[in-house]
Amino acid sequence: MSPLQYVLVMAAIAVLAVGAMLLGWRARFRRSTENAVEIAELTGELIDQLEDVSYVSTTPVGQPFDRVALKGLTYRGKADLEIRADGVRITVTGEPALTIAGDRVQGFAEAAARAGKAVEPGGLSLIVWRSATAEDQLLETTFRFAGVQIRDRFEAAIARLVEINENAAAQNHSLNTPMNQEDA
Known part of the structure; x- marks a missing residue:
């Protein structure tokens, strides 16, 4: 095989590989759009604001290497976090902001490895939330x-x-509980 033929074959293989990766990523993004989060303006009390943190990835709980591609959380990058009483706004550089309603946030955790990053134990922090x-x-x-x-x-x-x-959910629940007739 001549050097020119070799280069053409290698270029064709590279183009096919890149094309397959792009098709796979588009399919993942299409599947993940069902997890779309309602974009809402946060108006609650500001709890904290963290700027220039590194966003790593979003994954299903228990599947740390199965990346979910959500609009606003598609690619790794620097991000700003705004944590308010009514939710969390994540703004990754170059992507639209994504808001997670406060009642969907379940808590936080720490990890050492996720899709796109592996570090020392406890080196990664997670927000656990319901889609x-x-x-x-x-x-x-x-x-x-x-x-x-x-x-x-x-x-x-x-x-x-x-x-x-x-606390808001508990208060709301107690307001919606009918009084016993003995209490009346």
């Missing part, structure tokens, strides 16, 4: 923080958000 689908799929959105102090702020803010929403 806006009929199945209410549990998802984990992963971040890497520049230092322990920023990670601690993140965890405290998410814990506060969960506490606020649990």
